[in-house]
Amino acid sequence: MEFYDLAIAYKWIYDRELTELIEKMFQKNGLKTFIIGVHNLNEIIEKVKNDELSFTAILDRASDEDESFVELAKLITKKNTYIINEYEKIETAIDKAKMHIKLEKENFPLPFTIIAPKYEITPKLSISKRNMQKLKIPFVIKPAYYSGGGDGVVTDATTMQEIEHSRKINYDDRYLIQKKIYPKNINGRRVWLRVFWFFNEVFPVWWSDETHIYEEISDEETLSQNLIKMKDYTTKLAEITGLDYFSSEFTLDEKDNLFLIDYVNDQCDLRMKSVHHDGVPDNIVVKFVEKMFEKVNSLKS
Template identity: 25%
Template sequence: MKSCWIIYNGSLTSDKFRDQAELMKEAAERAGVQAFIKKNYEVLMNLHEELASPPHFVVFLDKDILLATYLKNAGIAVFNDPVVIETCDNKAKQYIQLATHNIPMPETIIAPKVYPNFTIEGSGYYEKVLETLGLPLIIKEGHGSFGMKVYLIETEKDFFEKVDALRGVDYVFQQFIATSRGRDIRVNIVGGEVVAAMHRSSQTDFRANITNGGVATVIELTKEQQTIAIRAAEAVGAEFAGVDLLFGENEQPLVCEVNAAAHIRNIYTVTGINVADRMIAYILRKLS
């Protein structure tokens, strides 16, 4: 019998992380795999001792990249691969990779690293960003989920305040796709195939995230939406991905982001498709 660990971040108190792990555990057990849920800090990364009773594979639902790397180096199959988790965990890094693969996306400028005593106004750099993207524009931190670190910047004053506050943080400037205000598509991909999709829309916010008030409905994807979502997941190397698509001019799909550990409860509720079953089936096929 195969065994697996399902790892989530035990320091996050919201129930949805545990719930995500439970969904995976049930799917693994349905497929005849012995599954153990572990909080990330329940695995002791002692580099001088062998890992006790390692599983055959790990479903990694966290962003503890060091732990993912540690487990991979111990010879365990980790899904997604730690390198992929790391790329996706930093939107700036991820956009560089998406652009390298010519994935259609909003015009994006990666912010430079600047230290605390740098004089922001008058450097010429930020003025150039404003000139290039115009207002409103989006500022998006590298690390962030559920829409929490994505800002719609409408005035120069807000712009300079935000860049001042983000010294030392990885972030990007991005064209605001006004045609997509308050709406997007979430596409779940497993092993290069679209397994489920939902349309999300919000009446109250430019962000369509459900956690942020977005309402989800089933959507039938166009061929182009499917192809772009699959290409985006491939571009970052993600075997499992939750790809967010925006609606550009004439509804042309643009990649908003690729999530390496997308939550799957909402898409299950909306579509009746349990992505966890597909993920486990994919892993078992790959390891057989």
């Protein structure tokens, strides 16, 4: 039987840089890696099925966007392989409606939200005058499940007709109707952050929800009280979801109220800033690989 420490399954062309970095850093430190792509997928499925090939762990960044990888994902769950971001845990974590209910019970700082049922079950939705006053206009409409990368999100909705239109698009999904939060502006910068969780550590970075540009956080800024709170909430999110890695979005409004805006993004975009103007700072991507190496290496002992 062939054996490797880490298998990396990917489909997105921009994951190639991440994959090359993982291979370089893992192999330099004595761990064996194996790449799974469209080019060898069928062969790998057969080998895994026949116990001719095995892995200590797998980083699957393919099956969520290409159904042809799902058979491999199902096979791997039956093997003695550690799945980075276990599939069942992802299913719950990326459902914004389920997560909102959980996080509300845990007193997370969330925008006022109305969870609209699936259109296929409840076509007619009514929102009380009191709740509309809490929402204010404009408000935000988000699919609970089908909203990766901001897909289907309406950030400046003003009417019930827009809610109805959105619900019809993904008629089998619940929707979050949320109060729009306006970020505080300090020295020309909107106070909006993306906070990464990599295995057992938190890595916050400045991120613009408008331009999608990242900036690193200074040592001074890391000591701020609100940033400490963001780190604490992210750690709590990791405990609740059980995920190995993800990112979340936080902001501060004009009154310095902290809000968790985007709860869990499981397939982080890890393109590097040195290659892409809207990429993640390189040292953060390196940290992801380092923390993953520590995890995989610990599984061998």
